[in-house]
Structures are given as structure tokens and as C-alpha cells.
Amino acid sequence: MKTIRLSIIGFGAVGQGVARVLRIKRDYLVRSGIDILVVAVTDSRGACIDQNGLDLKVVLQRKKESGTVATSNTSSLDVIKNTDHDLVIEATPTDIETGEPGSTHIFESFQHGRHVVTSNKGPLALQYKRLYNEAKKNGVMFRFEATVGGAMPILNLAQDILAGNRIISIEGILNGTCNYILSRMAEESLSYKHVLGEAQELGIAETDPTYDVEGIDTACKLVILANAIFGMDVAYNDVEVTGITNITSEALFLANVEKKVIRLIGEVEDGNKKIIRVAPRLVPKQHPLAVGGTLNVALLKTDIAGPICINGRGAGSIETASAILSDIIAICRKNT
Amino acid sequence: MIISMDLELKDIPGQLVHALIPLSDLGANIMSVIHHHDQPTPSGSIPVQVVIQLTNGRLDDIITDLEKNDIRVVRVGKKRLYEEVTVILIGHIVHNDMSDTIDQIDNTGFAEVVSISISMPGINEPSSASLVINAENKNKLIEAMNILKKVAKKKELLVIEPIEN
Numbered sequence: 299m300k301t302i303r304l305s306i307i308g309f310g311a312v313g314q315g316v317a318r319v320l321r322i323k324r325d326y327l328v329r330s331g332i333d334i335l336v337v338a339v340t341d342s343r344g345a346c347i348d349q350n351g352l353d354l355k356v357v358l359q360r361k362k363e364s365g366t367v368a369t370s371n372t373s374s375l376d377v378i379k380n381t382d383h384d385l386v387i388e389a390t391p392t393d394i395e396t397g398e399p400g401s402t403h404i405f406e407s408f409q410h411g412r413h414v415v416t417s418n419k420g421p422l423a424l425q426y427k428r429l430y431n432e433a434k435k436n437g438v439m440f441r442f443e444a445t446v447g448g449a450m451p452i453l454n455l456a457q458d459i460l461a462g463n464r465i466i467s468i469e470g471i472l473n474g475t476c477n478y479i480l481s482r483m484a485e486e487s488l489s490y491k492h493v494l495g496e497a498q499e500l501g502i503a504e505t506d507p508t509y510d511v512e513g514i515d516t517a518c519k520l521v522i523l524a525n526a527i528f529g530m531d532v533a534y535n536d537v538e539v540t541g542i543t544n545i546t547s548e549a550l551f552l553a554n555v556e557k558k559v560i561r562l563i564g565e566v567e568d569g570n571k572k573i574i575r576v577a578p579r580l581v582p583k584q585h586p587l588a589v590g591g592t593l594n595v596a597l598l599k600t601d602i603a604g605p606i607c608i609n610g611r612g613a614g615s616i617e618t619a620s621a622i623l624s625d626i627i628a629i630c631r632k633n634t
Numbered sequence: 635m636i637i638s639m640d641l642e643l644k645d646i647p648g649q650l651v652h653a654l655i656p657l658s659d660l661g662a663n664i665m666s667v668i669h670h671h672d673q674p675t676p677s678g679s680i681p682v683q684v685v686i687q688l689t690n691g692r693l694d695d696i697i698t699d700l701e702k703n704d705i706r707v708v709r710v711g712k713k714r715l716y717e718e719v720t721v722i723l724i725g726h727i728v729h730n731d732m733s734d735t736i737d738q739i740d741n742t743g744f745a746e747v748v749s750i751s752i753s754m755p756g757i758n759e760p761s762s763a764s765l766v767i768n769a770e771n772k773n774k775l776i777e778a779m780n781i782l783k784k785v786a787k788k789k790e791l792l793v794i795e796p797i798e799n
């Protein structure tokens with residue numbers, strides 16, 4: 299059994315979820331011939347490093363009690379450059395304008411011969427091709443299932459499981475916050491403002507919800523799908539984006555009369571049409587895309603398998619860690 | 635113009651041909667024929683539903699010819715426009731010359747707004763409307779939608795389109 303040494307860069311909801319999942323799944327992994335040693339964990343204030351493997355329970359506890367994992371002020375970049383390991387989990391915040399600090403972390407990881415698994419959309423939405431080429435040049439793997447649809451295995455489904463199929467188009471709901479707001483507004487005949495406030499209170503929407511409700515988050519995810527699955531070379535600015543801030547409860551009522559719901563739908567289509575857009579759309583209530591609550595859903599049209607639809611939890615600490623774990627395992631299987 | 639007709643034929647061989655020949659002779663494009671052989675009328679004739687597309691208005695001639703051939707025309711329903719879509723608009727719809735928005739579609743000749751429901755919550759608040767648009771065929775419907783989107787953009791209205799099928 300080969301030991302895979304990894305670092306967790308960024309220890310918020312997702313980073314901590316990964317730590318928890320690695321603990322829960324330790325025996326399972328060992329039985330599958332995978333021995334994972336976490337040699338470093340970082341957050342914005344510093345790092346803890348142990349070449350013999352950190353005790354994740356202790357790290358989680360320290361983060362909870364003191365607000366940081368740091369036992370030294372070594373930066374994330376230092377860890378990536380100077381700590382000997384095989385795989386970097388990049389889980390720092392998404393910045394859609396600069397891609398940082400994620401982009402630098404990922405490029406440096408590649409240049410030091412380390413595989414990368416990330417949940418950070420920023421770098422991918424801004425410079426997918428460069429990242430892809432850099433990984434290839436350095437002979438390392440780059441996986442990012444967690445960036446699109448949380449626990450929903452959309453990238454691996456399209457790229458591995460549906461191997462041999464041409465994916466013609468993908469339509470889906472890729473933002474749980476918007477879906478929650480639109481579902482609630484329709485069910486309770488409430489205004490957008492009211493439901494947004496409620497979602498913020500429940501922790502479903504951020505204090506600054508712009509990124510979600512303006513469709514930016516969905517657009518970033520579409521860019522990732524367009525590049526990774528359809529082989530396009532697009533960035534965030536290529537997406538036509540309309541958010542949900544102007545949706546009225548009257549519009550939802552009128553939709554209901556027609557037995558329809560309104561959902562924020564992201565849509566990528568290859569071929570001569572080449573569509574990549576995010577917009578609120580009318581969806582028949584019986585349609586597989588008409589999921590409610592915070593669920594995410596994706597409908598893939600393929601040339602031989604026909605339509606394939608998956609739905610699941612699009613966010614959450616453990617759920618997102620599930621996607622990261624599947625990427626870690628895929629890398630371990632290829633490299634042991 | 636798309637027209638659906640309910641005909642009744644005598645239950646003897648060759649009747650369907652007698653019905654279809656005057657249709658095609660007079661330039662109608664036959665879109666569908668449903669022959670209810672298993673559901674004869676009490677008088678023993680066979681109901682047939684046909685849907686035809688007629689570019690020039692010669693419906694009267696067709697009916698005369700059918701009746702000459704001893705075929706009873708029970709019902710004629712005109713359905714000029716065949717493809718339908720429902721869209722929702724949000725914004726200052728009424729204050730932005732609503733009838734102009736509708737005219738832009740109706741003036742095409744190939745599409746029209748067939749129904750509209752508006753909900754206006756308050757004087758300065760955006761209204762919401764659902765519009766049903768019909769068009770001659772799929773492509774014309776897409777064309778009509780593109781016109782609507784262009785008008786809506788100018789008037790700063792949000793158009794909520796249906797997902798594709």
C-alpha cells in the first residue's frame with residue numbers, strides 16, 4: 299500500500315469537511331488500499347505541519363477553539379513550495395475577479411509536481427486552459443468535481459462514467475441559494491426581499507448575496523463545465539447572465555397558473571449553436587429540472603445514452619467533501 | 635392557415651381517396667389524417683379527422699368539392715397558428731406602451747399574441763405578465779421570440795422563456 303501525502307489549504311467549511319470525511323473514511327480507505335497522510339493544514343493565519351501525519355481530530359479541535367489551525371506562521375504558499383507531499387487540496391475562498399489566492403496556490407503546486415484537487419471556482423472560471431496545460435506539462439493530475447454542483451457527481455459522470463458518449467448539452471440548477479429563494483417565493487407567495495432575508499437568517503444566503511442571486515456563481519460553474527466537458531475555451535465574461543433579483547411573486551403566480559415554476563437555469567450547448575447562458579426560465583412542474591429547496595440538478599443530453607438527469611445537494615461542508623474525496627481516490631488509484 | 639376538419643365517409647372502399655384528392659388538388663398540404671374505422675357513427679359512416687395547411691384561402695372550394703364527392707363535412711376548425719409558447723415578462727410593462735409590444739409581434743403576419751394576463755401590484759412597482767404567443771411553425775416562433783426579446787431589452791423588461799422541451 300502506497301501512502302499519499304496531502305495538504306489541506308484553506309480550512310473553512312469545506313476544508314474541515316474534508317478533514318472529517320478523511321477521519322470517518324479512514325478504515326474504508328485502508329481497506330481499499332489507500333493510505334492517506336495529511337502532512338499540513340493551513341488557513342489565513344498560518345499552518346500546522348507534521349511530516350509523520352497530523353492528528354485531524356486535534357487540528358479540528360484547535361480550529362474550533364482558537365479560530366485557527368496555526369502552530370506556526372508558515373504561509374500556505376510556503377507549505378505548497380517546501381513541505382514534501384503529493385497532493386494539494388485547495389479550498390480557499392473563490393475570488394472571481396483575480397482568482398487569488400487559489401490560482402497561485404494551484405500553479406505553484408503543479409510546478410512542484412503535486413496533484414491538485416480543488417473546490418475553488420475562481421481559478422477555473424478565469425484561466426482553465428492555462429491551469430490544464432500547466433498540470434499536463436508537469437505530469438500531475440488536476441481534479442475539481444467539487445466546484446460544480448457540490449455532492450452531485452457531474453464532471454466525473456460526464457467524463458468517466460459516460461465515456462464514449464458525446465455530451466450534446468447540459469442544463470441545470472447549479473445554485474441552491476437561488477433555488478431556495480424561487481421555491482419559497484412560489485410556495486408562500488412572498489416577495490423576493492422577504493425570502494432573501496429569511497434565507498440569510500437561515501444561513502442559506504450570504505450577507506452579501508450578490509454572487510449567488512446575480513447568477514455569477516452559476517455562470518462560473520457553467521464556464522467550468524463548458525471548458526472541462528465540452529472542450530470550449532471560455533471564461534466568465536463569455537457567459538450571458540441574468541440573475542433572479544427582479545423576479546416578482548406575481549410572475550411566479552402567473553407561472554403557476556400555467557403549471558410551471560421559475561428556476562435559475564444554466565445552460566451549455568456545444569455545436570453550431572454554442573450557447574452558454576444563465577437566466578430565470580419557465581420549467582413545467584413535472585419536468586425533472588423542477589426540483590425544489592436548495593437542491594441542485596443537471597440534465598445531460600448525450601448522443602447514445604439519451605437524456606441523463608442527476609440531482610443532489612449542491613453545497614454543504616460534508617457534501618462538498620464527498621466530491622473532493624472522490625477526486626482524491628481517483629488520483630490515488632492512478633498513482634499507486 | 636392551418637385547418638382541422640371532421641369528415642364522415644361512407645363505409646365503402648376508396649372513400650378516403652375521394653376525400654383526400656380534392657384537398658391536394660386545391661393546393662392543401664395534408665398534415666395529418668386520422669381514420670376512426672373502429673368508431674363508426676350510428677348511421678354507419680366512418681369519422682375522419684384531417685389537418686391541412688392552406689396557403690391561399692380556398693376553403694369554400696374544398697368544402698364544395700368534398701360534398702360533391704358525397705363526403706359530409708361535420709366541422710371545420712381554423713387554427714391558423716400551430717406553435718405556441720408562454721413567456722413571462724417583468725418590468726414596467728404597461729407604462730412602456732404595452733400595445734406597441736404586442737403589435738410588434740402581431741405585425742409580423744406569422745405570429746400573434748393570443749392571450750395576456752397582467753398583474754400590477756402597485757403604481758411604481760414592476761408588473762408581471764404572461765403572454766401566449768402563437769406562430770405558424772417552430773422557426774417562426776423563434777423569430778417572434780427574438781423580436782420580443784429585442785423589444786423587451788429596449789424597454790428594460792425581463793423575459794422569462796421556457797426551457798427547451
Ligand SMILES: NC(=O)c1ccc[n+]([C@@H]2O[C@H](COP(=O)([O-])OP(=O)(O)OC[C@H]3O[C@@H](n4cnc5c(N)ncnc54)[C@H](OP(=O)(O)O)[C@@H]3O)[C@@H](O)[C@H]2O)c1
Pocket residue numbers: 307308309310311312313340341342343365366374389390391392393399417418419420444445448612613614615618
Ligand atoms: N461551502 C460550500 O458548500 C462549498 C461548495 C462548493 C464549493 N465551495 C468552494 O470551496 C471553497 C471554500 O469554501 P468554504 O465554504 O470552505 O469557505 P470558507 O468557510 O470561507 O473557508 C475558506 C478558508 O480559506 C482560508 N483562507 C482564506 N484566505 C486564505 C489564504 N490566503 N491562504 C490560506 N487560507 C486562506 C480561510 O481562513 P480563515 O479560516 O483563517 O478565515 C478559511 O479557512 C470556496 O472557493 C468555495 O467557493 C464551497
